[in-house]
Structure formats: C-alpha cells, structure tokens
Amino acid sequence: MRYASITDRLADLGSGKWSLHIRARQLKAGGADIIELTIGEPDVPPDRALIDECQRAMNAGRYRYSNGRGEHAVVAALVEKYRRRRDDVTTENVLCFPGTQTALFSVMLGLVEAGDAVLVGDPLYATYEGVIQSTGAHQVLVPLKPEFGFHMQAADIEKAITPACRVLLLNTPHNPTGAVLTASEIAEIGEVARRHDLWIVCDEVYEELVFDAVFASPFDNPDLAERTIVVSSISKSHAAPGFRSGWAIGPAEFTSRLLPVSETMLFGVQPFIADMTAYALTHDIDTARRMRESYKSRSRRVVDGLASAPGIMVLPPEAGMFTLIDVSATGMSGEAFAWALLEEEGVAVMPGSSFGDEAQNFLRMSLTVPDKDIDEACRRITALAERATLRKERRA
Template structure:
C-alpha cells in the first residue's frame, strides 16, 4: 500500500533522537536503576488549585463540546497574560487555545507556509521544528547560534540567510535546548530584519516563565511586529502541566480565523474542564510556580558546580529553562557515543544534542527535572564515567 509523501516530511533525524530516552523509560519500568535526564517533563505535581478546579468542573458535568478557539474567559486570560509579558496590546480576538505549544507551532506552519517557501530557523532548535515546518511543504534554512557565543544569535548571520523565497522565521526564546535568551538588542535587530523583508515571525516562548535573573523579551511587543508575529506558549513547563495539553497562539485576528478553520478539521475544541483549570492558573496567584522556578535555578547551579570540575566536560550556563548544554568534545567521543556509553555504563540518560542542529555537535543536553539528591547522584555517575575515558584532553 502507498502512503502520502506527507509521511516522509514528518519523519527524520529528530524522531530517532529520542531512542535513548525511550530506552531509558523502558528500562526504568523494568526495574533497572536509571536516572532520566533526557526529557523536559517537570517532576513536580500540578499545583493543587489548578487540579481542584478541573475536578470541580468534571463534577459539574463540563464534559461537552466547547468553543473551537477556546472559551472567551480563557482567551481573555491568555491575552492579559501575554500583554503583561510582552507589552503587546491584544484581546481575546487575537488568541486561540490549542493542545500545547507543539500544536500551536504546527497550526502556524500550516496556516502561514506553502510548498516553495523557505523558513529560517535559529539552531540549535527544538527537535520537532524540522518536521513541523516540512509538513507544510516549506523547506528549512538553518542559522547557527554558535557555542563560542554561548548559543546567542549574531543578527548578521540571520541577515545573510534571507532570500526572496524566505517567508518566515521560527525561533524559541528562551531556547530549548540551550537555555539562551534573546537580548533586547538582538530582538530589535531581528525585528528590523523581519520588517524590512516582510517576514512572519513565529516565536516559541514556552520557557518565558522560567528565567534566571534576566528579563524575557517578547519580539511581538516591539514596534511593527504585532501584525507579523505569532507567539506560541503553554502552561506545560511553568505550571508543571505537560500532560494537560493546554497552550495557546497569539497573533493577528485574520490568522486566528484561519486557525479556527483548521481546528474544525483536526480537534474541534479543547476539553472544557482543562480550559477551566487553565483559566484558574492564569488568573490566580499560584505560589508553586515561583517555587518551581527557584528549584530549577538551584538544580542548574548544582549541576554546573559539579560537572565543571570534571576534566573533559564544560557547562554552558543556561539563562532560563530546565536544560543545560554540556560540552563533551574534549572527551574524544562524539556526543552520540558519549550519551550511549554513559547510559550503558551508569544508567544516566542524556540526549545527544547533535540533532538539534550542527551548532550543537559535541554537546549533550542535560535536564533538571529530578530532585536535587537524584541530580547529585547523576552528576557523580557522569563524572565517574568521564574519568574512565582514556581519550580525555586537558
């Protein structure tokens, strides 16, 4: 039987990159002593007030169809949250609720792009971006954010990548996998490029609530960017709600109209009880959110203090998020071989970062989504494994 070429467009290296994580999950379920540092799924429970709101909604019988774009009160809460974060003056009419950040990225791709379009992506990039963009028939052009610049963008590199076929720019700030944040100066330079070349900008801001001292800059709030920017985010990371699948898109009203039509085809609205829980999360003081952010910062500092002492390893300090890029080039191993060797010898799973983009070659991504005692043990195992390698360079 024949399958659509679409199936080829949504496959690729990004899918295979998860093999080590899937192996670790399988082995952990089988009882092996495994420490998983290969995914960004918070170890915290969703704050009780949010969960209680969903339960109460279910008990009221809120189990029926809802509005395709989301209930008006949720969309208004998202708009207010986005305005506080970005300064962009938006209303519920600029918002669609979606089943997490990833469906928002996919909807943006399908509604903005077409075969023959080029999309500039800042790499290292999140693994799903390639398939998400290629699903539309568009092609990717990668712009490197180099490790020697701590994975920050040089706007001159972006300018050189623009061609007459360029339709859009996709990026995440703060970044997954690097934790790097776009500065106000760089965001202004990117905005100038987008305006000058009449580009769409799709900004993934899912980690904007998990910053460590630096102020998040949302490009949508800059002059001239509101009509050409789609901001995608969710509660998955900031509120430990990965399994709830609730996120949003903020963009021009005309785009939201098209997203509505796409929603008629593929989802037909978010579950009502999840929407009520999300509305609570966005309109109430939830102290656990700040406590979680502080915990991630402590874990970051612990991992850096431990691993920077290990000959052959070097940590890039993340400015936000729940990941760190660990440079393993001086071990003499590729990132792939280091990750699998570490797992086979110690049971600690990290991700080979190479599939995130060529700039990440020689790095592994380490997550902070375990308690500090377990993280400390994981660092000990990483150090022990690295110290056994005879090829480590000074």
C-alpha cells in the same frame, strides 16, 4: 499501497530523535538503576487548586463541545495576560489549542507550504524540523554560537536568508540552550524580519522560568505586531504538560484565517481543561517561582559537580530546565558519550545531535530530578569522562 508524502518527510523526525530516552525507559522498567535526565517534565505536580478546578468543571458538566477559538473564560484570561504586554490585544488575537506543539503545527500550516522556507536557530527543539517539514516547506538553519551564549544574531539571519524564506521561528527562552534573547537583540532581529517581510513565530513556553535575565519578546514591540505570533502553554509554567493546554496569539487577520484550519483539525479544546487554564492564568500560583529557583540552583550544582571532570565544559542556562554540557575535549561526540553514559554508567541524557548539527558535541541534561540524583549523575559523568580522556591520551 500508496501513502501521502508527509509520511516520508516525517519518517525520521518523530520518536527516532528520542531513541536514547526510550531505551532508558526500557532499561528502567527492567529494573536497571537509571538516572533519567532526558525530557523536560517538571518534577513538581500542578498546584492542587488546578486539579480541583478541573474536577469542579467536569462535575458541572463542562465536557461538551467547545468553541473553536477557545472557551470564553480562557480567551478572556489570555487577553488579560497579553494586554499587560501590549495594550491592543483583544479576543480576535487569540486561538486556543491542546498544547504548544499543536499550536505550532497549526500556525506553520497556516503560513508556509511546499517551496517555502522557515529560518530557525541551530540548536533547535527536536520537533521543529518535523513541524516545518510537515507543511512541505524546508528549514534554513541559523547557527547559534557558543561564543554569543547561543543568542541568535541578526547578522547570521541575514546571511542565511534565501528568496524562499517566509517565517523566522524564534524560541526564547531557548530549548535546549537556555538562552534568553535581550530586547536589543530582538529589535535587531525584528528589523531583519521587517526588511525581508518575514513572519516571526515565537515559542515562549519557558517565559516564566527565566533566572536572572529579563524576558523580552517581539510580541511586545508594536512595530512588529503585524508579523508576530506567540505560541505557548501552561505545560512548563504550571507543571501541567499532560493537560495539553496551549494557545497562539497573533494578528486578528491571521487568527481569523487560521481558525477554519484549527476547527477542521480539532474544533476546540476540552472545556474543563479550559476552565482550569483560565484559573491558572488568573490566580497567584507559585509553581513557576518554585521551579525557577530549583532549576537555577541545580544548574549551579551541575557546574560544581562537573568542575573536576576532564574534557567536560558546562554551559549554564539563563532559563528553563536543561543545561548543555560540551564533551568534545573527551575525544567523544555527544552521541557517542550519551550512549556510553547510559550503557556504562546508567545515566540517561539527550545527545546534542537530537537538537541539530551545532549541538553535535553536547549533551542536554535535564534539571528535573532531586539534588541527590544530580550529584550522583555528575559523579557518573565524571567517571566516564576520566576513562574517555585516558583513552584519548593513549591514542595520542
């Protein structure tokens, strides 16, 4: 039987990147003592008021067909949110989707196709390659270098650009590195985008989980308004990943042209979830603040916990719920170390190779577990690092 070419383009870009996480879940289900530090699932529940609002909306009959652009209340709430950042935002700039992933998929589908290219930083979030390749376009990687704190550099974008490039996909705050671009860096990046007539698609799902840095966005620069599209959701900010409630904010002409694409796939999101999202965006809920403080504290805990681990270097994040760990000095790749850590020590982390070539020497460690588990994980990582460096020394 014949299949569409998209099935070949995405054949190794789905759950395959999460094979270690899947194996860890299998071991855990079988009774193994596994500390799971793989995925970015908040360890606090959504605020009870959000659950109550969702239930209220369902009981009020808010389960019928939705508006393709988005329910009135949530669109109005998004206009209010983004108008605080740029005063020309209206309902014509908003499209609602079930989560950031769907928003990003739809946005890319509306911007590029076969023969086009998308610039994206490396390391990159694990689904970006699939999102890009699903359109028929291909990715052009821009190295994010540790010596710059994994901040994308305008000069590196300039070097990477090809005639096929149509879009620059930014992610700030960044997953997996936790880097937060500064306003000056964004201005320089924006100038490159203007000079080469590139769209800027900015994934800002970790916007409210910035520690001490100052969040900045190309969306906030009026000179970049005609070319910038933001995608985000309440998944991280309100600890509600399973509700699948996200959005895209962009130029009115763009949203108008993308609306039929969105309606063909989805025709709106669930009204009762839209009501909950509107409530989340218009009320003072401290979930993000509590997560921000917790993840910042735990990132420092990892630094302290691995301070004596030979061959290990922790790169503390500026935001988000992960930290990167460089294991190259142990003599093992990130992939080999991650699998050995699972099999020998019962700690599941993501190998950096799941996030691109520039992360081959790293592990991505989630900070979404209690402090005692962070401490125990660090003890087990240290034990493996000691054995690995001893083997390396014997080989030398």
